[in-house]
Amino acid sequence: MYATPKKLKDTIVNQRSLQLHKAIADKVLASPHLLEKAKDNLEARYNNGLMRYGSYMLWQGILETAGSPETFKQLxxxxxxxxxxxxxxxxxxxILTEQEREDALSAMP
Known part of the structure; x- marks a missing residue:
């Protein structure tokens, strides 16, 4: 069975996003003060109605595990x-600079 163009596009987008978030995880774990920016973004999006409660709670749960690097990365x-x-x-x-984004994406398998 062949992948449809939309499924293929979604797969590529998901792989790129995952690769970027690997770099993000490493950077925020190395510099925990960057988590404040993510928390501010989360609150602003939720308070401005740009995010549903379920997504807000999932992000909250992920952020709360930052003290446990392995759990944070797993989530x-x-x-x-x-x-x-x-x-x-x-x-x-x-969180990532443009150069860090390029570096992360160029490291994709």
């Missing part, structure tokens, strides 16, 4: 459909 980088969808509207906007 942020989970391969399930819901987490992949969550990453498409990431709260980690502005």
């Amino acid at each position: 942020l980088l989970a391969q399930d459909e819901r987490t992949a969808s969550l990453r498409k509207s990431t709260i980690f906007v502005g």
Whole structure:
């Protein structure tokens, strides 16, 4: 069975997002003060009606595990459909520089 163009596009988008979030996870774990920016983004999006309560709670849960690096990475980088969808509207906007984004994407297998 062949993948439809939309499924193929979704797969590519999900792989790129996952790769970027791997770099994000490493950076925020190395510099925990960056989590404040993500928390601010989360609150602003939720308070402005740009995010549903369920997504808000999932992001809250992920952020709360930042003190446990392995758990944080497992939750942020989970391969399930819901987490992949969550990453498409990431709260980690502005964490990576453009060069870091390019480096992360060029490291894709």
